[in-house]
């Protein structure tokens with residue numbers, strides 16, 4: 326395995342306004358496939374702030390999430406990790422960031438009806454680059470590991486690239502966005 330993080334980094338402090346350990350974290354966007362409650366067959370990850378630079382997320386696999394009979398689809402598991410890792414970056418640093426690179430190791434199948442517990446850890450930052458890793462367990466057994474590079478961005482990233490009607494909808498109803506991330510840090 327390559328060394329991780331792959332470049333020299335520093336470990337940041339939690340943002341002073343980051344949610345305290347054991348706080349249940351809100352969805353970051355109501356229409357997010359990873360965490361939004363408005364998405365009928367979305368993953369609906371639930372997350373809790375941990376100690377230090379950690380966040381624990383939980384993903385319960387339903388029949389809509391299958392790739393093979395009775396088993397979670399690998400791409401959706403990767404999505405769950407993207408969300409869990411992004412949640413750690415967003416909530417602990419309180420800065421918007423997007424995934425630039427995501428790698429996953431699938432060690433064991435994840436059955437429908439089980440809950441994957443994803444423990445994400447913010448490993449270090451170098452400028453706008455944020456390195457995070459996570460381990461997912463099912464009933465105490467490691468099933469998936471992942472690591473990712475997120476890049477912090479400003480609000481302009483979303484305004485410039487997002488579909489105008491969706492940007493407008495959020496501007497008209499800011500409650501669609503969670504309040505744990507500073508959009509103008």
Ligand SMILES: CCCCCCCC(=O)SCCNC(=O)CCNC(=O)[C@H](O)C(C)(C)COP(=O)(O)OP(=O)(O)OC[C@H]1O[C@@H](n2cnc3c(N)ncnc32)[C@H](O)[C@@H]1OP(=O)(O)O
Pocket residue numbers: 353359407408409411412413415416422423424425426452453454474476478
């Ligand atoms: C609470 C929130 C939860 C959110 C969970 C969900 C997260 C998501 O799904 S985000 C959606 C998926 N991701 C995206 O759409 C991102 C698409 N990509 C982009 O917009 C751009 O490529 C972006 C913003 C990542 C980087 O572009 P840009 O701002 O021009 O920066 P750029 O200069 O290219 O890169 C910055 C640094 O990162 C490095 N970098 C960028 N991409 C990569 C990569 N794939 N691999 C390695 N390094 C990379 C660059 O080499 C550069 O390094 P250095 O500073 O040392 O020169």
